[in-house]
Amino acid sequence: MTSSLESWHRVNYATPRSFGTTLKANLKETFFPDDPFHELKNEPISRRFLKGTQYFVPIFEWLPKYSFKLFKYDLLAGITIASLAIPQGISYAKLANIPPIIGLYSSFVPPLIYAVFGNSKHLAVGTVAACSLLIAATIGEKVNANDNMHLYLSLIFTATFVSGLVQTALGLLRLGILVDFLSYSTITGFMGGTAIIICLQQLKGMLGLKHFTTHTDVVSVLRAIFHNRKEILEQRYTNNGTNVYCHTGYENNYKSRREFNTNCSFLRHLGFILQTSLPSLTSDSIALVIPPTPSTADTIDDSMPSFSLLVYLLRSDSSASGAGGRWKWESAIVGIIFLIFLQFTRFVKNKKPKLFWVSAIAPLVTVIVGCLFAYFAHAEKHGIQIVGHLSKGINPSSIHLLNFDPTYISAPIKAGVITAIISLAEGIAIGRSFAIIRNEQIDGNKEMIAIGLMNIFGSFASCYLTTGPFSRTAVNFNAGCKTAMSNVVMSICMMLTLLFLAPLFSYTPLVSLSAIIMSAMLGLIDYDKAYHLFKTDKFDFCICMTAFLGVAFISMDIGLMLSVGLALIRALLYVARPATCKLGRIPEAGLYRDVEQYPGANGIPGILILKLGSPIYFANCNYIRERILRWIRDEHSLTDSKGNEIEYLLLELGEQYDATGITSIDITGVETLLEIQRCVEAKGIKMILVNPRLEVLEKLTVTKSIDTVGKEYVFLTIEDAIDACKFSLKCSDPMKRENLEIV
Numbered sequence: 001m002t003s004s005l006e007s008w009h010r011v012n013y014a015t016p017r018s019f020g021t022t023l024k025a026n027l028k029e030t031f032f033p034d035d036p037f038h039e040l041k042n043e044p045i046s047r048r049f050l051k052g053t054q055y056f057v058p059i060f061e062w063l064p065k066y067s068f069k070l071f072k073y074d075l076l077a078g079i080t081i082a083s084l085a086i087p088q089g090i091s092y093a094k095l096a097n098i099p100p101i102i103g104l105y106s107s108f109v110p111p112l113i114y115a116v117f118g119n120s121k122h123l124a125v126g127t128v129a130a131c132s133l134l135i136a137a138t139i140g141e142k143v144n145a146n147d148n149m150h151l152y153l154s155l156i157f158t159a160t161f162v163s164g165l166v167q168t169a170l171g172l173l174r175l176g177i178l179v180d181f182l183s184y185s186t187i188t189g190f191m192g193g194t195a196i197i198i199c200l201q202q203l204k205g206m207l208g209l210k211h212f213t214t215h216t217d218v219v220s221v222l223r224a225i226f227h228n229r230k231e232i233l234e235q236r237y238t239n240n241g242t243n244v245y246c247h248t249g250y251e252n253n254y255k256s257r258r259e260f261n262t263n264c265s266f267l268r269h270l271g272f273i274l275q276t277s278l279p280s281l282t283s284d285s286i287a288l289v290i291p292p293t294p295s296t297a298d299t300i301d302d303s304m305p306s307f308s309l310l311v312y313l314l315r316s317d318s319s320a321s322g323a324g325g326r327w328k329w330e331s332a333i334v335g336i337i338f339l340i341f342l343q344f345t346r347f348v349k350n351k352k353p354k355l356f357w358v359s360a361i362a363p364l365v366t367v368i369v370g371c372l373f374a375y376f377a378h379a380e381k382h383g384i385q386i387v388g389h390l391s392k393g394i395n396p397s398s399i400h401l402l403n404f405d406p407t408y409i410s411a412p413i414k415a416g417v418i419t420a421i422i423s424l425a426e427g428i429a430i431g432r433s434f435a436i437i438r439n440e441q442i443d444g445n446k447e448m449i450a451i452g453l454m455n456i457f458g459s460f461a462s463c464y465l466t467t468g469p470f471s472r473t474a475v476n477f478n479a480g481c482k483t484a485m486s487n488v489v490m491s492i493c494m495m496l497t498l499l500f501l502a503p504l505f506s507y508t509p510l511v512s513l514s515a516i517i518m519s520a521m522l523g524l525i526d527y528d529k530a531y532h533l534f535k536t537d538k539f540d541f542c543i544c545m546t547a548f549l550g551v552a553f554i555s556m557d558i559g560l561m562l563s564v565g566l567a568l569i570r571a572l573l574y575v576a577r578p579a580t581c582k583l584g585r586i587p588e589a590g591l592y593r594d595v596e597q598y599p600g601a602n603g604i605p606g607i608l609i610l611k612l613g614s615p616i617y618f619a620n621c622n623y624i625r626e627r628i629l630r631w632i633r634d635e636h637s638l639t640d641s642k643g644n645e646i647e648y649l650l651l652e653l654g655e656q657y658d659a660t661g662i663t664s665i666d667i668t669g670v671e672t673l674l675e676i677q678r679c680v681e682a683k684g685i686k687m688i689l690v691n692p693r694l695e696v697l698e699k700l701t702v703t704k705s706i707d708t709v710g711k712e713y714v715f716l717t718i719e720d721a722i723d724a725c726k727f728s729l730k731c732s733d734p735m736k737r738e739n740l741e742i743v
Contacts, residue, residue: 011714013706016698031174058119058446062483070482077481078489080360081124081472082107085490086497087363088126088472088520090387090505091513094205095198096132096464097145098156100387103127104502105395106463108494111487113454119446120431121438121483123468124476124490125454128426129517130194131419131465133201134556135159137215138415142408154403155412157459161402162416164455167424171448179444182425185540186563188529189547190422193559195521196552197221202521205514206335208328208383218552328383331511334373338366338515346523356478363516370512371505379509387508394498395461402459418557420452423467427451430468434477471520543567578614580627583652583718592652592718607725608635608685609650609718612662616669625672629679648725649680652718654691665696670705677709688713688721 017025043051054061085107093103111125118125136145139159145152170178200221203209207225215221342362349359373379374386403412428444435442451467458466476486530548533541543566550559581594584601592609595601603609610631616624628649635646654661665673677687689709692700700706706714715721 011692011697011711011716013697013701013711014694016702022695022698030177056446056449057117059116059484066483066485071485073480073482074485075489077476077479077486079493080357080479081476081486082490082493082497083361083364084472084475085126085494086505087367087513087516088469089494090367090508091363091516092127092129092132093464094387094510094513095129095201095517096127096136096156097140098136098153098464099149100505100508101390101498101502102153102462102464104390104494104498105461106458106466108491108498109395109461109463110454110458110466111491111494113457114450115484115487115491117446117450117453118484118487119450120435120442120468121440122434122473122477122481123427123431123447123484123487124472124481125466125487126469126472127464127466128423128469129198129521130191130426130556131423131467133194133198134422135415135419135465137556138418139411142411151403151408154401155408156464157398157462158402158404158409159412159415159419160455160463160465161459162412163420163423163465164452164457164459166417166420167448167452167455169452170420170424171445171450171452174445176428176444176448179421179425179428179448181564181567182421183540183543183567185533185543186547186560186567187425187429188526188533189544189563190551190556190560191524192526192530192544193548193551194556195524196548197556198521199518200225202514202518205385205510206332206518208331208385208511215555217554330379330382331384331509334370334379334384334509335511335515338370338512339518342366342515342519343522346519353478356475360475360479363519366512366516367505367508370509371507374507374509385510387506387510387513390502390506392499392502394495395463397460398462399460414557418560419465422560423465424448424451426470427468430470430473434473437477471523539570543570572619575614576619577623578612578620580613580624580631581611582631583609583611604722604725606645606647607650607722608632608646608648609652609722611652614662615664616662616672617664617666618668621668621672625676625679628676632680632683632685646685648728649685649687650690650718650721650725651687652690653696654693661691661693662696663693665699667699667703670699670703673700674705674708686713688715688725690715690718690721 086104089103089107090100091103093100093106096102106127107125114123114125135156139152139155143152143155170176197218200218203221203225209225345359345362349356374384380386403409424447428442428447431442431447432444455463455465458464479486530541530544533544543563546566547559547563550562552559554562581596582603583592584595584598584603585592586598586601593601594611595603608631610628612624614620628651632646632649652661673689680687687709692714697706700709715724
């Protein structure tokens, strides 16, 4: 083998780099793989400062070159997405169980922040349905919005603040890799499952129901629709056309509903007395507060606590009898009409992409038509609920509302962290997809900072979680936006709406908002993607369906975590069970490739060539050792019949023409290579290393393992190693010369 040292291709045994040099290189590759400052190495300090400022605050890069020609495109795009932002803002705010005006606030301040710090030209900022529902479900576990809206809102703003902090920290620490754990399959399944439960939840508005479940799983939502489960105990009694409602505030103390009915039997007599004694009472409702007295307490039950009894006397008309308990056919018909209209505009857009604006303005048209219908037809009297009062004015400060009370802080932290990751994954993925169309690039870490800052500042200005929704970004892109100025235009339009037009949307029917949300969600259920996953990768399909079914039938956060967990298990399997293959020579090309993929590739008599395709470290060392020994056993069983025993084991550690293969190795991996060498030498086989990468060679040199392996058994290419092996085999056994010459 010493003659092989005279080969043209020599392995470079450079002096191992210092720890500081290695650490710097690894950190740079981990956190700055794009090397954004490579052009500034030889620039003066002032130039570096300017470029650094432009890097972290992109508006300083594109604004000096901005022109009126570009503004014309951005103006049209900004007005177009503003027409979509108004109905979406109101709709998604209702989805989050917060006042609709908060949804409009959230399309005013965040777009301004993103225009300054964002580096995507096409991303349009706004609220999204999935995060709206998720944040509402998580905060709703602690506080019911109907019971204490002030506290509920404060926790929503706190969750938004936490989300912004997490996103900004991930961006500053260059930890965009964490978002990559939300795989394509996970996002597809999560969005599909979310779309299903959001559509089902909108049946509340479509059917005109007032009481609904706060759970997000399909079973709970369907039960609420068909059985009208109420969240607070409400018992109605009817006597001679008079309806009496009893709210005690101590409903949890009753042993059973039957006991409650018995204890409150005196209310039926009270209703009869009031109707017969005061027949002139025809008002819609009369409230009587009856303080606790010994007589009433004895009449009810001695075991019940002292309480004040609130009694409502209601007229037995259609509006009262249907309050919250019946499906409203009027509301359903109006909702179906709006939904058909919205779906038709989407159909037109898909058939003729140039008419994208038809679908873009359809939600606003739906809201305007709904407002006019509700106003002139007195829709409320027919069971069609409306948004209600919307006040004028821009965002009030909400810094004082941030709530870090230990009693409640767990809910905002949980909601903030989960929605931070989801909104980042959605926003960055959408921004990149549209940038690729224009052959542009965006920095994911800079996007994290921009999205995080707009949520931090948004939480100070009565805004809740925002990111880059697909529908709004697609409209912005198709409208011809050129820069982030389109977000500024949208923000100005929203400011004018808040200052002058907000009260006009007070008559917006809730059913129209439900139709808008359902139409948007139906577009998120991508059957083609799911089918594509099923055809190409069954494991990816399982990950997708885990997210879909988990979100739909358990909860959004658990469904997401189950899918991510399954994806991580797959990643660990890839790492712990790396690909190894046997190589053979393709005669026509002279290349060495996997014999399983290329059955025509020929093996070399007396030589076993194996390729290792991943880093060697503690998690996969045992597998690699056992797999190599199994290859040797299998090869022995084949060669026994041919009489050609294996004398050399070639381990290709790096690809000859690229940077794949074993990119790194730890101390356990080094020891494993030495163990393999000892095992094969006991069988009379020499181990040869081919093309080790720099880090691998450094570890072998530092640990002096290279001396154990032998430098004469390390080659740069497979051809060099095989030539040396052939030479050695010919010299040691002339009888093998004929077989080797054939190869």
